[in-house]
Amino acid sequence: AKEPARVLVTGAAGQIGYALVPMIARGVMLGADQPVILHLLDIPFAAEALNGVKMELIDAAFPLLKGVVATTDVVEACTGVNIAVMVGGFPRKEGMERKDVMSKNVSIYKSQASALEKYAAANCKVLVVANPANTNALILKEFAPSIPEKNISCLTRLDHNRALGQVSERLNVQVSDVKNVIIWGNHSSSQYPDVNHATVKTPSGEKPVRGLVADDAWLNGEFIATVQQRGAAIIKARKLSSALSAASSACDHIRDWVLGTPEGTWVSMGVYSDGSYNVPAGLIYSFPVTCCNGDWKIVQGLPIDEFSRKKLDATADELSEEKALAYTCIN
Numbered sequence: 321a322k323e324p325a326r327v328l329v330t331g332a333a334g335q336i337g338y339a340l341v342p343m344i345a346r347g348v349m350l351g352a353d354q355p356v357i358l359h360l361l362d363i364p365f366a367a368e369a370l371n372g373v374k375m376e377l378i379d380a381a382f383p384l385l386k387g388v389v390a391t392t393d394v395v396e397a398c399t400g401v402n403i404a405v406m407v408g409g410f411p412r413k414e415g416m417e418r419k420d421v422m423s424k425n426v427s428i429y430k431s432q433a434s435a436l437e438k439y440a441a442a443n444c445k446v447l448v449v450a451n452p453a454n455t456n457a458l459i460l461k462e463f464a465p466s467i468p469e470k471n472i473s474c475l476t477r478l479d480h481n482r483a484l485g486q487v488s489e490r491l492n493v494q495v496s497d498v499k500n501v502i503i504w505g506n507h508s509s510s511q512y513p514d515v516n517h518a519t520v521k522t523p524s525g526e527k528p529v530r531g532l533v534a535d536d537a538w539l540n541g542e543f544i545a546t547v548q549q550r551g552a553a554i555i556k557a558r559k560l561s562s563a564l565s566a567a568s569s570a571c572d573h574i575r576d577w578v579l580g581t582p583e584g585t586w587v588s589m590g591v592y593s594d595g596s597y598n599v600p601a602g603l604i605y606s607f608p609v610t611c612c613n614g615d616w617k618i619v620q621g622l623p624i625d626e627f628s629r630k631k632l633d634a635t636a637d638e639l640s641e642e643k644a645l646a647y648t649c650i651n
């Protein structure tokens with residue numbers, strides 16, 4: 321039998337956490353043959369609720385779940401973890417300036433970075449979900465210099481999955497037959513959902529999405545806007561932000577990273593830019609990646625048209641600004 325993997329979820333008493341932890345305990349993230357020990361962290365204010373989540377995990381009697389560490393102590397939470405999913409963050413409250421929110425998150429991510437660096441298992445993989453996700457991941461990287469940059473990522477898989485969903489709805493095809501959309505850039509409304517390389521499996525072979533949809537106005541307009549603003553649409557409908565889809569996408573992100581992407585398929589991940597596609601090096605930016613043996617690699621050589629170029633640059637500009645703002649909060 322496999323040794324259990326230790327999976328940290330921060331902000332575990334929150335909405336996404338509540339949807340995420342049962343998925344992990346059922347093997348959705350790491351596979352149905354991989355036992356897990358959950359490490360759940362939250363702040364003292366949420367300690368009682370966190371304990372309630374732990375009670376429910378016990379009550380659910382998940383066969384793969386070999387233990388639950390529920391704590392408000394960052395060091396205890398980070399000790400020995402193989403996977404860290406960072407969902408906890410300071411929410412933007414009404415009337416708060418962007419800089420104030422950034423400042424709160426910089427201090428959270430700074431201290432969690434130090435704890436992960438000192439106490440996590442060697443080769444721990446980190447996924448940041450809490451917003452501003454790309455920049456929180458960058459801060460984490462800066463303050464955990466001994467964690468290789470290839471082990472630090474942020475979530476844009478939800479946006480990627482939303483794009484697959486929109487295409488499948490539009491064409492009335494199975495979502496599992498659509499692949500290779502791309503989310504470029506920031507997990508924010510400046511992201512660029514790109515279908516130029518996406519395909520659909522049909523009885524007569526793989527066909528380009530652009531050809532099948534045959535409506536450039538929709539693809540270049542409403543489609544992009546719908547994916548960019550889907551989070552807000554969910555809040556409007558549910559009076560709460562997306563949680564089940566965020567949790568499910570976080571599982572997809574880690575599963576593909578650890579177990580590999582299928583041949584001929586790429587996914588979107590926010591990763592440390594090496595300057596590919598002329599994206600400034602040193603940003604955490606969402607790229608198309610393939611994964612093999614636990615490592616991701618940016619898909620190279622995709623042609624970028626002028627329309628796309630502008631969008632790649634605009635979201636990079638926003639990330640450079642966020643980075644600059646974050647640095648003014650570091651002291």
Ligand code: NDP
Nearest residue numbers: 331333334335336366408409410411449450451561562566
């Ligand atoms: P959620 O579980 O709904 O969201 C958690 C984080 O994920 C937020 O930053 C949220 O950003 C972000 N997020 C990223 N992508 C998405 C998406 N597609 N849909 C929704 N959210 C997304 O928040 P809760 O308030 O329910 O839970 C947060 C938990 O974090 C609480 O238990 C709280 O106690 C804890 N916390 C921990 C802190 C710490 O570690 N020091 C500090 C503050 C809170 P956005 O805000 O933009 O929606």
